[in-house]
Amino acid sequence: MLPFEPQIKVEDLGFSYEDSYIFKDLSFSILKNQSLFLLGPSGSGKSTLAYCLNKLYPEAVDGVITGKIMFEGKNLNDFKPGELNQKIGIVFQDPESQFCMLTVEEEVAFGLENFHVPRAEMEAKIDRALEWVGLQAEKKTVIHTLSGGQKQKLALACVLALEPEVIILDEPTANLDPQSSTELVETITKLRKTRPFTLIVIEHKLDDWIELIDRCLVLDSTGAILFDGITLQCFGEFAPFLKKEGIWLPKVVEAGISAKNEGFYKGERLPLRTAELLSGLEDSSAFFKKESKNTTLMEPILEVNGLYARGHLKNITLRIHKGEKIALVGQNGSGKTTLSKCLAGFLPLTKGEIQFLGVPLSKWKEKDLYQSLGYVFQNPEHQFITDCVYEEIAFGLSQRAIVSSVLETMNLQKHAGAHPFALSQGQKRRLSVATMLVHEQELLILDEPTFGQDANTAHEIMSVLNEKNGAVFMITHDMELVDQYADTVYVLNEGELIFSGTPERLWGKRDVIERARLKLPFRKQLQNEMVRREIHVAT
Amino acid sequence: MLAKWKLREVIVLSVLAVVFAVVYLLFLQLGNVLFGLFGLIGYDIIFGIWFIVSIIAAYIIRKPGAAFLSETVAATVEVMLGNAVGPQLIISGMIQGLGAEAVFAATKWKNYSTWVLMAAGMGSSVFSFAWGFYVSGFAALSPSYVTAMFFVRLVSGALLAGLLGKYLSEGLAKTGALNSFPLGKEHKRNVTV
Amino acid sequence: MSLHEVNPSIKAFTIVISILILSAFFDPITPILIILWTVTLTFVFGRVSLKKWLLLLAPFLFIAVIYVWSTLLFPRLQEGDHVIWQWGFLTMTAEGFRRGVSLGLRVLSFATLSIMFTLTTKPTDFLLSLMQQCKLPPKLAYGIMAGYRFLPLIKEEFQILQNAHRVRGVARARTISEKMQQLKRYVIPLLAGAIRKAERTALAMESKGFTGEKNRIFYREIKLSYIDWLFFILMISAVVLSVCISWKFGYLQFYNGEL
Numbered sequence A: 001m002l003p004f005e006p007q008i009k010v011e012d013l014g015f016s017y018e019d020s021y022i023f024k025d026l027s028f029s030i031l032k033n034q035s036l037f038l039l040g041p042s043g044s045g046k047s048t049l050a051y052c053l054n055k056l057y058p059e060a061v062d063g064v065i066t067g068k069i070m071f072e073g074k075n076l077n078d079f080k081p082g083e084l085n086q087k088i089g090i091v092f093q094d095p096e097s098q099f100c101m102l103t104v105e106e107e108v109a110f111g112l113e114n115f116h117v118p119r120a121e122m123e124a125k126i127d128r129a130l131e132w133v134g135l136q137a138e139k140k141t142v143i144h145t146l147s148g149g150q151k152q153k154l155a156l157a158c159v160l161a162l163e164p165e166v167i168i169l170d171e172p173t174a175n176l177d178p179q180s181s182t183e184l185v186e187t188i189t190k191l192r193k194t195r196p197f198t199l200i201v202i203e204h205k206l207d208d209w210i211e212l213i214d215r216c217l218v219l220d221s222t223g224a225i226l227f228d229g230i231t232l233q234c235f236g237e238f239a240p241f242l243k244k245e246g247i248w249l250p251k252v253v254e255a256g257i258s259a260k261n262e263g264f265y266k267g268e269r270l271p272l273r274t275a276e277l278l279s280g281l282e283d284s285s286a287f288f289k290k291e292s293k294n295t296t297l298m299e300p301i302l303e304v305n306g307l308y309a310r311g312h313l314k315n316i317t318l319r320i321h322k323g324e325k326i327a328l329v330g331q332n333g334s335g336k337t338t339l340s341k342c343l344a345g346f347l348p349l350t351k352g353e354i355q356f357l358g359v360p361l362s363k364w365k366e367k368d369l370y371q372s373l374g375y376v377f378q379n380p381e382h383q384f385i386t387d388c389v390y391e392e393i394a395f396g397l398s399q400r401a402i403v404s405s406v407l408e409t410m411n412l413q414k415h416a417g418a419h420p421f422a423l424s425q426g427q428k429r430r431l432s433v434a435t436m437l438v439h440e441q442e443l444l445i446l447d448e449p450t451f452g453q454d455a456n457t458a459h460e461i462m463s464v465l466n467e468k469n470g471a472v473f474m475i476t477h478d479m480e481l482v483d484q485y486a487d488t489v490y491v492l493n494e495g496e497l498i499f500s501g502t503p504e505r506l507w508g509k510r511d512v513i514e515r516a517r518l519k520l521p522f523r524k525q526l527q528n529e530m531v532r533r534e535i536h537v538a539t
Numbered sequence B: 001m002l003a004k005w006k007l008r009e010v011i012v013l014s015v016l017a018v019v020f021a022v023v024y025l026l027f028l029q030l031g032n033v034l035f036g037l038f039g040l041i042g043y044d045i046i047f048g049i050w051f052i053v054s055i056i057a058a059y060i061i062r063k064p065g066a067a068f069l070s071e072t073v074a075a076t077v078e079v080m081l082g083n084a085v086g087p088q089l090i091i092s093g094m095i096q097g098l099g100a101e102a103v104f105a106a107t108k109w110k111n112y113s114t115w116v117l118m119a120a121g122m123g124s125s126v127f128s129f130a131w132g133f134y135v136s137g138f139a140a141l142s143p144s145y146v147t148a149m150f151f152v153r154l155v156s157g158a159l160l161a162g163l164l165g166k167y168l169s170e171g172l173a174k175t176g177a178l179n180s181f182p183l184g185k186e187h188k189r190n191v192t193v
Numbered sequence C: 001m002s003l004h005e006v007n008p009s010i011k012a013f014t015i016v017i018s019i020l021i022l023s024a025f026f027d028p029i030t031p032i033l034i035i036l037w038t039v040t041l042t043f044v045f046g047r048v049s050l051k052k053w054l055l056l057l058a059p060f061l062f063i064a065v066i067y068v069w070s071t072l073l074f075p076r077l078q079e080g081d082h083v084i085w086q087w088g089f090l091t092m093t094a095e096g097f098r099r100g101v102s103l104g105l106r107v108l109s110f111a112t113l114s115i116m117f118t119l120t121t122k123p124t125d126f127l128l129s130l131m132q133q134c135k136l137p138p139k140l141a142y143g144i145m146a147g148y149r150f151l152p153l154i155k156e157e158f159q160i161l162q163n164a165h166r167v168r169g170v171a172r173a174r175t176i177s178e179k180m181q182q183l184k185r186y187v188i189p190l191l192a193g194a195i196r197k198a199e200r201t202a203l204a205m206e207s208k209g210f211t212g213e214k215n216r217i218f219y220r221e222i223k224l225s226y227i228d229w230l231f232f233i234l235m236i237s238a239v240v241l242s243v244c245i246s247w248k249f250g251y252l253q254f255y256n257g258e259l
Helices: A046-053 A083-087 A104-114 A119-133 A148-160 A178-194 A231-244 A251-261 A274-280 A336-343 A366-372 A389-394 A402-409 A425-437 A455-467 A479-485 A503-507 A510-515 A522-538 B007-038 B040-061 B066-081 B088-106 B114-135 B143-174 B182-192 C008-022 C029-045 C050-073 C094-119 C123-134 C138-168 C176-207 C226-248
Strands: A008-017 A020-030 A035-039 A063-071 A088-091 A166-170 A198-202 A215-219 A225-230 A300-309 A313-321 A325-329 A351-356 A373-376 A443-447 A471-475 A488-493 A496-501 C083-087 C090-093
Touching: A008 A046, A020 A046, A020 A063, A020 A225, A035 A046, A035 A231, A046 A063, A046 A088, A046 A166, A046 A198, A083 A088, A088 A148, A104 A119, A104 A148, A119 A148, A119 A178, A148 A166, A148 A178, A215 A231, A225 A231, A231 A251, A251 A274, A251 A522, A274 A522, A300 A336, A313 A336, A313 A471, A313 A496, A325 A336, A325 A479, A336 A443, A336 A471, A366 A373, A366 C138, A373 A425, A373 C138, A389 A402, A389 A425, A402 A425, A425 A443, A425 A455, A455 A479, A479 A503, A479 A522, A488 A503, A496 A503, A496 A510, A503 A510, B007 B040, B007 B066, B007 C050, B007 C138, B007 C176, B040 B066, B040 B088, B040 B114, B040 B143, B040 B182, B040 C050, B066 B088, B066 C123, B066 C138, B088 B114, B088 C008, B114 B143, B143 B182, B143 C176, C008 C029, C008 C094, C008 C123, C008 C226, C029 C050, C029 C094, C029 C226, C050 C094, C090 C094, C123 C138, C138 C176
Parallel strands: A035 A198, A035 A215, A088 A166, A166 A198, A325 A471, A325 A488, A373 A443, A443 A471
Antiparallel strands: A008 A020, A008 A063, A215 A225, A300 A313, A300 A351, A488 A496, C083 C090
16 A cells, blocks of 8 residues: 555445445545544435445345445455455444354454464453453353443454454444443543554444544435535534434534524534533523423322332332423433333332322233323334234224324324334334324333434424323433423432432432433533633633 | 355344244143143144244245254254253254255245145155154054144144244235345335335 | 263264164163163263253153053054053053053153253353364354344343233233234244344344354364263163163064054
8 A cells, every 4th residue: 555545445336225226426535544424314325335345235235336445455346255354343333233152252252263363362362352442351241241331342342353454333322321322432532542543433422422533424315425524624614504414413513503593603613612612602691591391290190109129129219290201310220121110010019019090000900001001112113013003003092083193293194004113213113102192191101212213203202292291201311301301300320219300400419410320411511611611710 | 055145144044043943942832731631642733833934934035945954943042042852853953944945945946835835834744753753653653643643743734834934924024124035025026016 | 071071062963873772662671771871970970950950851751641641542553462451442552551651761761861961061062063073064053153142132022022012902812813913913023123133143243254164263162082982982882781681681672663
């Protein structure tokens, strides 16, 4: 490779699958040790492009590739099968389905075996890779027992063990809680300081990465290049265009856009850092106003007294009132799902009592109970029991007339005859919520309803829930949702309730936030930053 | 045989085998109940269920070896699960798989109509019965009883493996999960036409 | 020597051969001797827990009993058989009784052999050994391994589905067609999810350079040693010896190609 020659050079690249183009005529190049975002709306072919770069496609699917890709001056076609995978590593989105061995060390070894690393060298390489990501202690652990964050670190270790020159991250934090996402980004930042490599990141949650990324390559919904240039310019000047395309933006840029639209922000280009945003704000107090919610509580519908369960939940006491919107937060493994399952009567209690509408939960007849109490599962597919969308909503209804109006509110009328499983991710989620809403239950429990959803779907679901008359009890990791929609928030930590109250009160409790590894919502972060600056200016 | 298989197809085959290995072990319990009620012939009533993965894998993937390999892998997984069905079960699995494979081979792996699927289920019945005759010592039983067992197993193979296998595969095709497999593509064509 | 250290492929091969030989004989003595021998080996050299062993054996005891009564009620009648009892179409003969007991004991002897294998072999070792000693193609072996990893996930999903169906108010299936519906409602979501995950897993494996190539250097080598062959010889000799003892006492009866 000549100096200044790009490491990866793509010329007139096209990819088609089943007679339709995902993208075509793409040309760009990437320099060694550059770091870039590969952005685009869903369906624009970001992942497909990434898989073409390391030759996984078209072999793995029956697709057709046109144009050419050069890696270090050599055409991709001239690489032997598998050869390129040592040079270009990839971490995928789903932590559950990227491993094939049972234990951590075996999984790292699997990659080394594929490249005929001599056995004598394997152990040292495995240990080193695990140390890089901080998983040395888990060397012999069975992968299934790791947390989501640990699994993604393991996936990274498997790639690092092969000492690649390029690493592609395909939505690596999509299934992680906020704290684990931040940790993963920190790990990568640290690694790149000691051992540089080219980094290509496909992501939705951009904030954590922004310091690390030099360049953005943006595709539009037809798979054509919309923007290719430095990060500063991408978000600072072109952010409104990206937003129109339905591409996720960093929260600070989003805030900048809305501040600009409302006339509060006077900066020339949109801010990439909170400091920039604040110094550009003219009337900051007006920007931070939040409508206070009506907080008068009605009569309780569900009462939990001294609940113990699964040897994990300890002495939980809480009240859910009619129409109350509740968020349950806490880090992974704190018992959130266990608690919500207890409330829905799926799990037996070891001690304590739950009363629903004045009757102990155990005394309810199953059929009557689930007419008044609904539960939306994390994976919408688990809830589907029929072959078509219409039947799915009509199931168990005596009045079929309301089905079409429900389909309309959920924007599913065009898909009434489709198989529920064949819908898109967002449509599936809307359908699963709709199947519960039609029964107008007193209480609806939701296990991370916005998990893995795009911004639009998340807000659609939340506004539908907000208008609902019944009470909502929702597990979530998203502090923005808590801030915007919840009347009450409960914080669970190691099986104990350590906080209950309004979101505004929670944001003031620094010890609780730290103990439960929560993050402040962006609005609150900004406010704190501003207060800090004012103090700074005053002194 | 495997050289022409994509890794994706191999993994999907083994995942099918894993799911049905669990189903098989569950049906062993149901088998034991029927066995308790009707004697040896009780097993034969539901024997077809133990061939179903051959039919499903062959119908979905449509490659030589799909029927044989899926049944063999399912048996291997049952052994790995360790519910005391020992390594000889792998031999049983191979023999059952061969029975179905033989029928698909006779159509040169081209025809996957309902009748062929049922015949494949019956192929497994015939092969497994011959093997069972030796290993389980059916020779000690009265010939008319053995004949009855054979016919019950034949019908079970046709219905529980052939027909039920087709029914489940098609239900699966509707979900869109098979879109990159021949059955899924066929289904898509039928829907759009 | 420990049974846990015996090469899994050799162990499996030995047990299959033993079963094939044992299937040729119809007498009670041979299986009894094999049961005694296998149980001794399992507990002395396998050091397995008695509780686990009994738990695995229990269903086979039941099956053995059914075998006995099936053969009792529907025996193969031969000339010169001694009829003990007759009622309608049911005929019980002394020979039938003996064969029934033999078959029951055969089931138990196969079961003890299987349990010996199951309780002393790790699943991953078995697969690694099949690849390293029996030339099982890595594509298939790692495919099985990847599939095997899905089991805990499938179990979790199954439980979630049960709860989800309860909330949706799916009534308990009563008729056959309802039962079929129910089977479909469980199997299809489980399979659809599993297939999509499997495709992702395949892509992830290829991204780590896996091509299914046959010559691999294995991180964990499953070795062959003299102990493995010692085990093989010991087991097969025991089978042959049991047959000889049975023959000596005049119990042995061959499988005479009876049809």
